Amino acid sequence: MLDERKASILRAVVEEYIQTAQPVGSGLVARTAAVNVSSATVRNDMAALEADGYLQQPHTSAGRIPTEKGYRAFVDQLSHPALDRSAAQRVRSFFDAAHMEIEQMLADTTRLLSGLTDYAAVVVGPAHEAARVRSVQVVGLSGRIALFVAVLANGAVEKRTVELQADTDESLLPRAAAHLAEHLTGQPLAAVSEIAAAHDEAVEAVVRSVVAATTGGHDDEPDHVFVNGAARMAGSFAAVETVRSVLTILEQQLVVVTLLRDVLDRGLNVAIGTETGMQPLAECALVVAPYEVDGEKVGTIGVLGPSRMNYPQALAAVAVVSQQLGHRLSEG
């Protein structure tokens, strides 16, 4: 598709533009070490690259900037890049030192990732529905309000407030908890919907309330999402309006989750501009990777920045962090 030299030129343009955010001229490219031809030759090739849609000119007498297609080609020809030494060390020591609740760790992971890349970072936590239940409890709070608490094997805690239909006697809630524990322990939480009926009528009423609270109304926030580094992201854009619309996306957790899932489902690990499928992200790029616990993909991490993103660095950071995060979560 692209001969060797055109590819080099495209690479040089993208790399330069990523650094300077200024249109890149033929002279500058010709001076690049990797390209040993005159600026005139570069000009010819750049004109061809523009005709093929890899580059564009903001205006006639300016240099070129990459198009979405240009970034895509650049990303596709990247050999899997390595993280520089100090950053790798930072990741390693972060996960070595991590001894915390899972939420805290995921939240801190966004900080790490954002710090490594200088863009916004997203971590989607493991779907709680999949994890096995370790322990179940039903605690009365006040009046007819009770709290159903399930501890999952991965250290997460799911809770639901439950409104009871009738006043409870002393032993009801523990009995309901026992019934739930009997059927749920060792199962994923989703198994709650297939729970066998209890013999005791009062217990059954409580159980049904719990089932209702656990299955229903949970669609609006299906996973735990952590976002960080929005401020860093803001620094990458010149127009407030762009920042605003990107922030709007980042604040809608459900949208973020869907976005990451969509991108991964399409088999991509980078989505550039309109590839994200979201209009407000037209000037953005997204680098994602799943992380695996015991060989199974349980969650996703990602980095959101401008389309003129430092792709090698972002890809490396996301790869290393997702790998380490999965590793850390696997060992328990």
Place this chain on the structure above:
Amino acid sequence: MLDERKASILRAVVEEYIQTAQPVGSGLVARTAAVNVSSATVRNDMAALEADGYLQQPHTSAGRIPTEKGYRAFVDQLSHPALDRSAAQRVRSFFDAAHMEIEQMLADTTRLLSGLTDYAAVVVGPAHEAARVRSVQVVGLSGRIALFVAVLANGAVEKRTVELQADTDESLLPRAAAHLAEHLTGQPLAAVSEIAAAHDEAVEAVVRSVVAATTGGHDDEPDHVFVNGAARMAGSFAAVETVRSVLTILEQQLVVVTLLRDVLDRGLNVAIGTETGMQPLAECALVVAPYEVDGEKVGTIGVLGPSRMNYPQALAAVAVVSQQLGHRLSEG
């Protein structure tokens, strides 16, 4: 300090500037209903207001914009404003419909508040340390990792991962839980540090681990903070740099909590510009209010916007929401 007319003029300038973000000229003020003098007179008074530090001129031939002192005077003379009918209805129906976990509700409260005001909203949750413990559990996760879970009376759940010193036998964790429950139930979680030693040595080891996990290392994130509407806030500023620095603040939960607490401690419910004590918020204003559960102030809500904020609206919204939130949390 300010005679009646000067106060009216100041009020007119602030109100106009809040709406338009444009310097306000004497002509416009003179045409305001509340001011029945000629523009020349207004000019004289405005010059006086400027000399007194209430107004300033961006440049000689422009109108005036309020200074921090001007906003302060404006806010101080506000009679406590009421929320408009539809907004009040929105708040009411929100809290009527709220039947959720406390975290979910607080998070949604930020959305409500942000939606009402069109600025960023912050809610600081009740300090968990103060709430009474209802139930205690210790659940083994894997290897020597266990999870300490405490359900509090307000429906919050505190959890800490605990690393055990030795392998556990079947009954150890339940026994440790029982010991903890015995001493903690009905007490605030902070009482964990004064727990009596257990007779059993193995139990005592677990208990000590729990105490260590509960008391230590928790200073860095003392409360649960919810922030929303950063995107709306971004729309209020013209310079990306301003947006970026404000975002940086909002992303540091500890800073936000401290900020709100400081402002309240100084007896203010509005902090304008440098009154916040934070350089990056020089162009911002913060409206805060505590909310009370059973007559005790347990948390804080706030709105962060530009110093040219719609103060009457923001004050009204914060007042109503804090009152309703406290009410809702009190009834359990």
Place this chain on the structure above:
DNA sequence: GACTAGCACTCGATGATACCGAGTGCCACC
């Protein structure tokens, strides 16, 4: 045929100049 030197050309950015008008300060007057 592939590359390059050279050159005319384009067009945004920059700066000088003029003009407009909103808004001011001040003064004379009521």
Place this chain on the structure above:
DNA sequence: GGTGGCACTCGGTATCATCGAGTGCTAGTC
């Protein structure tokens, strides 16, 4: 004390010339 009137200020906008980075093209070289 309040007001009408007026000269003045100065940012914003428009116009125009200049500059130069960068281009496309052509003729020439290896």
